[in-house]
Amino acid sequence: xxxxxxxxxxxxxxxxxxxxxxxxxxxxxxxxxxxxxxxxxxxxxxxxxxxxxxxxxxxxxxxxxxxxxxxxxxxxxxxxxxxxxxxxxxxxxxxxxxxxxxxxxxxxxxxxxxxxxxxxxxxxxxxxxxxxxxxxxxxxxxxxxxxxxxxxxxxxxxxxxxxxxxxxxxxxxxxxxxxxxxxxxxxxxxxxx
Numbered sequence: 465x466x467x468x469x470x471x472x473x474x475x476x477x478x479x480x481x482x483x484x485x486x487x488x489x490x491x492x493x494x495x496x497x498x499x500x501x502x503x504x505x506x507x508x509x510x511x512x513x514x515x516x517x518x519x520x521x522x523x524x525x526x527x528x529x530x531x532x533x534x535x536x537x538x539x540x541x542x543x544x545x546x547x548x549x550x551x552x553x554x555x556x557x558x559x560x561x562x563x564x565x566x567x568x569x570x571x572x573x574x575x576x577x578x579x580x581x582x583x584x585x586x587x588x589x590x591x592x593x594x595x596x597x598x599x600x601x602x603x604x605x606x607x608x609x610x611x612x613x614x615x616x617x618x619x620x621x622x623x624x625x626x627x628x629x630x631x632x633x634x635x636x637x638x639x640x641x642x643x644x645x646x647x648x649x650x651x652x653x654x655x656x657x
Contacts, residue, residue, distance in 0.1 A: 508596045520573070537565050
């Protein structure tokens with residue numbers, strides 16, 4: 465079982481810092497991690513359509529319509545970090561804030577959700593998140609630009625590897641289910657960066 469504290473400790477250990485027992489303990493490393501963890505996590509989650517974070521749902525149409533331009537609006541789920549795909553939609557839609565504006569009466573979406581339990585993450589995503597956190601907090605922990613640069617390089621390497629593996633796994637569904645049977649060039653190219 466992996467916890468948020470475990471991910472934080474992997475990051476701290478790669479910086480040569482001591483382990484923490486909780487994010488809210490009274491120590492400099494814990495305060496820095498506690499301040500940055502959620503923002504770093506959500507940023508990594510938004511950076512790629514991670515298979516382990518994808519969720520499907522049907523949205524209920526809001527009671528009120530947009531002021532102009534569209535006939536309906538739908539509120540995105542509270543845990544939605546990134547909208548990936550809309551099924552059965554009018555091609556003329558717009559995302560504004562936490563709403564999808566459309567001219568349809570139904571909305572089925574595939575999205576990246578904010579999953580807080582690290583045990584739900586793929587192992588490579590956990591490693592990437594740890595490296596991202598280490599890169600983000602490196603200067604605050606070590607006061608060293610070379611260490612910061614080294615951690616950023618490590619993060620980029622882990623991110624590239626994790627994106628590649630994730631992008632090539634389990635993509636053999638029909639397009640109308642929100643998936644494809646092939647990896648398009650942009651997915652492959654983005655996975656390499």
